[in-house]
Every structure is written in C-alpha cells, then in structure tokens.
Amino acid sequence: MDDQVLSVLSELEKSGIKLNKNHRRDLHELISEISGRDGIDAASVLNDDKEIRELLQNSALNGPKKLERVKDILVGRRYPTYTRARAAFSRKINNLKLDSRIKITPTPFFEDNKITVEFSYESPDGLREVLKSLEKLDKIDLVKEALEDRQDSY
C-alpha cells in the first residue's frame, strides 16, 4: 500500500473508525483509484469532500456508521454512473409502492433487462393482494428507465 493512502487510512482511524484487513483493502482501492483517475492526491480525496469531512466530525455517529457512509460516498464517486442508476432504480421501485411482501432484484450491475421478483404470502387473500400489487410492474420497464435516467451524462 502506498504511503499517501496509508496516512489517509490512519486519519480515518483517528476519527473513531476501526478498520479490519478487508476494509483497509477496499478503501485503499477506492481512494487510490479515485486519486489516480481525478489526478488529485490521496488526502484530497477525503479532505476536499465536504460530506466526508462533516460526517467524520459528527460525534452523533458511531464508528461503523461512519465507515459505512464514507464507503458509500467513495463508491458513489468511483462508480458514479452505476450509483446513479442504482439510485434511480430504487426510486422507481419506491414510487410504485409495492406490497411489502414483494422483493425486486435486477441482474447484477443491470447487465441485462431481467428482474427477479420474489414474494411470500400466508393465505389466499394475501396472495391476491400480492398479485394485484404486482400488476403495477407491467406499466414500467424498470431497468430500461433506470438506465436511461441522466443518459446525457455518460
């Protein structure tokens, strides 16, 4: 691991985040790749990000929560197009207000148009409610619409 990234990781630890081997590996990869891509030094990847600065100073958040949020932000910066598509997909699912017994999963990384639908029910009435709710899906091409969101930015 290069020194710059190591010192960034130790800054994170000083703010109360405990890092195991896997966390260190993931964060190292994210930070060094963002830094390489954007042509900025590793420290700036964190320091120039207002959201990260604020959350590291937020004493209401515990270490694991801070780690999760820092990682989410970095993943969002490293994979911006994918992160936007994933958010658009979740937004569209939420807007449908499907029955809570239904779970919708796209193919990993939206590599094709398929979605997997899982549901559970406990009675014939429950099944009818789930099926009624599922009908909402036939009005929307979820994956296509999620990926088309903000196409202009690719």
Next chain:
Amino acid sequence: MTLLKKRLKIDKIVIENSVANLPLTAKILKTFEDLPIEFVEAITLSKIGYRPGELIVAQRRGKSIKNCPGTPVYQCCDYYVLNLGIGCFFNCHYCFLHHYMNSPLMIFVNLSELIADVREFCSRRPKRIFRVGSGEFVDSLGLDEIVDFNSILVPELSRIPNLLFEIKTKSKRVDHLLKLDHRGRVVISWSLNPQEIIDEDEPETDSLIDRIKAAARCQEAGYRVGLHFDPMIYYSGWEAGYSEVVDMVFSNLRADRISWISLGALRFNAALKPIIKKKFPGSKLILGELIPGLDKKLRYFLPIRRRMFAVAVKRIRFHTKDVPVYLCMEDAALAADVGASRLSQGDY
C-alpha cells in the same frame, strides 16, 4: 538483425526435436544464428520453467483450430481461431497475455499439419463459409517478423473454397503480403484506436495513421480489409477521438473493400487488474467504471458501452450504409439497440 532481436527481446532459441528439420525451423536458425540454441525432446510448458526471452519453436499437437471463446451470455460472431503460437512483443497494456507474464514466446512451425487440419475442418461442412483468424494468442503480422508465416499461409489457405482467412494486426508491415496470391479469400484486419490511446496503452505498436495506410495498401493489392475498434476505451475526449478515427478510415480506405467493422469495449479478467496496475502503474485503463459482467470479466457499465457503441455506429453509418458493423461479446439486444447487426454468412 540485432535490431530485430532487441525489439523482440529474444536471447535464446529452444527447439523441439520433432520440428528440428522443418523448413521454418531452418529459417529461424538462420535469422537468429548468433543466439544460443537448445534442442529438447518435448516441450511441456507446464513442467519446465522457460522464461521470457526464450523463443520456443515447437510442434502444435492436438486441435489447431477452435471456436472463438464466446460465452453463452454474450454473443459470439461465429469465429474460429487458428493457433500459430502464443506470445506477443507489442505488449499492449490490456492484453490477456500478461496473465502469462513469465512465459516465453512460443511458435508452432509444423505449418503443413496446421494447414491440413484447417482443410479437413472446412471440408466437413463444404456448404458453410468458415471465418478463421490467426490473431488470438499472437499478433498475426507480429509473428511474421520472426518467420514469415503468412507467405505460406495466405496462398495455401486461400485455396480452401469455403474459408475466409483473417489476419489480425496492429502492425504496418505489410510489404510481404502485397504480392501474395490471396484469391480474394483473405481479409487483413486492423485493430484501431485513437492515437492518444495508442500512445497510452499500445505504445509499442504502429501508429494509427500507419495502420490505416497499410490497410489502404492492402486494399490496392486487392485484399479486403476488416476493422476492429476493439478494445474501445472510455477516456475524456473519447467521443471526438473515435469519431476522428472513423473519419480517417473513410477518407483513406474504400468502403466497398471493407468486409466488416467490429466494435468491442474494454474487458478483461479481474485477475488482470493487479497485473496491469503493477506492470503499467501510469495506465488509466483500470480506472474506468468497470463492473463485473455476466461472464465475470470486468467491463464498462452497460450505459457507457451503449453510448460508446451508438456514437461509433452513427459515425460509421454517416459514411457508409453497407459495411456490416457488429459488436464483439455483447448480447443481441444491445446490438439491436445501437444499430449494429449480427455478422452472418451472407455478409462475407
């Protein structure tokens, strides 16, 4: 010759006894006469620790022709690969050959057997046209710098009536091909990228303009040419970069002598990522938005690929409606979406 050895980084020749007396071996020995030579009973790469720098001259055993490694999820263009060796001195940063970093360059010199194999293979289905290329584990013309394979392959393979033989390269060295009798059954193809990508990630290959000029010379010699925009690389300025390449192609080449254009976006096994990082620390290749595809290879997130292909197809279609454009290792839905087609027998 010293220059050639330096370029190829060869410092020793290892020859398998079974091919010691073949004509191509004799040529190699003459070319590299001042290098140390070792004769061995049998080449077993897995057992013996050969090293880079050694040129292994071997006999190809088993099937010399095989299906292109398409996947069940991403569509293959029905292509066959003739294996002439393994290794390449062009050293492109994204090349899967870096997986075999500590391997020597190996070439198969029992060409008569390879040619007989192809002939037999094609004769099994005489009504079908087979597209067979030699540029899978080597650069087809790169190999010719060691020993001129294509001066034998082109006249021989072009005798097979239902074969279209493709020579795939990033080289400009085509002089030796121009006078060969190819009978219209040989396509010479170039992999193309914007010059800034060549400088960055293919720095040991010939320049874009040299490749296109070489293609023009081959067209003049009656060959049809193929073009592979593969791997397309996403970088700041990619849209203008690839559009310019397309424009350069059509201002230098005759569209009616282009057999096909393929488009493929950067993709590689995840295991190659740390190798690229270590070997080419300045390369930005691995910094793109690469996600694991259905075949587990890293590739650009789908909307990025779609946009790159759509831009390229649109630009190509601005110049020609007739040249078949297809996608390499993508699904049919994406191809349809961006206006590419599936390469079919009728196209060649």
